[in-house]
Amino acid sequence: QVQLVESGGDLVKPGGSLRLSCAASGFTFRDYYMSWVRQAPGKGLEWLSYISSASHYTNYADSVKGRFTISRDNAWNTLYLQMNSLTAEDTAVYYCVREYYGSGDHWGQGALVTVSS
Amino acid sequence: QSALTQPPSVSGSPGQSVTISCTGVSSDIAYYNRISWYQQPPGTAPKLIIREVTTRPSGVPDRFTGSKSGNTASLTISGLQAEDEADYYCSMYTTINTWVFGGGTKLTVL
Numbered sequence: 001q002v003q004l005v006e007s008g009g010d011l012v013k014p015g016g017s018l019r020l021s022c023a024a025s026g027f028t029f030r031d032y033y034m035s036w037v038r039q040a041p042g043k044g045l046e047w048l049s050y051i052s053s054a055s056h057y058t059n060y061a062d063s064v065k066g067r068f069t070i071s072r073d074n075a076w077n078t079l080y081l082q083m084n085s086l087t088a089e090d091t092a093v094y095y096c097v098r099e100y101y102g103s104g105d106h107w108g109q110g111a112l113v114t115v116s117s
Numbered sequence: 118q119s120a121l122t123q124p125p126s127v128s129g130s131p132g133q134s135v136t137i138s139c140t141g142v143s144s145d146i147a148y149y150n151r152i153s154w155y156q157q158p159p160g161t162a163p164k165l166i167i168r169e170v171t172t173r174p175s176g177v178p179d180r181f182t183g184s185k186s187g188n189t190a191s192l193t194i195s196g197l198q199a200e201d202e203a204d205y206y207c208s209m210y211t212t213i214n215t216w217v218f219g220g221g222t223k224l225t226v227l
Contacts, residue, residue: 037216044221047216102210103152105165
């Protein structure tokens with residue numbers, strides 16, 4: 001069955017960096033677009049970024065453009081999110097999501113990122 | 118990108134039906150058919166329950182129905198059950214491969 005397992009969430013100081021990983025299994029990873037979506041405590045869902053199946057195309061939400069970088073390694077079935085210049089507003093649960101016909105048909109369990117001094 | 122507007126909360130008794138609306142700002146929903154709905158019980162990850170306005174993924178009960186009229190998409194849950202209590206989010210997939218989410222609706226089963 002499809003599994004997406006995020007890792008790398010941690011407590012980080014403002015201005016710091018963190019890299020999230022998402023290990024995919026149970027499907028042909030290289031065939032799918034992938035996205036990152038986050039959810040701040042008690043808040044709604046916020047789309048952050050997507051990457052095409054062969055990494056040719058990416059896009060970012062304005063809130064993270066220039067600070068976050070999405071990438072993938074199809075040989076290792078892994079999605080990444082490099083996050084720099086973190087602020088308290090980036091505190092959230094970060095979800096790795098598989099795209100299918102314009103929807104997120106599978107979500108990971110989430111990785112908690114806390115930005116605090 | 119425009120935001121999608123959902124009511125903050127809805128409620129219903131077991132066995133009843135409830136409808137959650139999702140309204141676009143500038144006729145965007147009217148033109149896009151990649152409208153999805155997600156269910157998120159407390160403390161869990163979102164789960165896709167409707168894609169492309171009306172399509173239910175495998176395993177989703179037919180009590181969940183999606184529709185669209187003009188610039189408003191709707192999710193109707195019939196035969197409410199206690200396990201349906203959750204937050205529900207609509208989303209729209211845009212032409213530049215981004216997602217716009219609604220603010221979410223908390224469903225309470227009385």
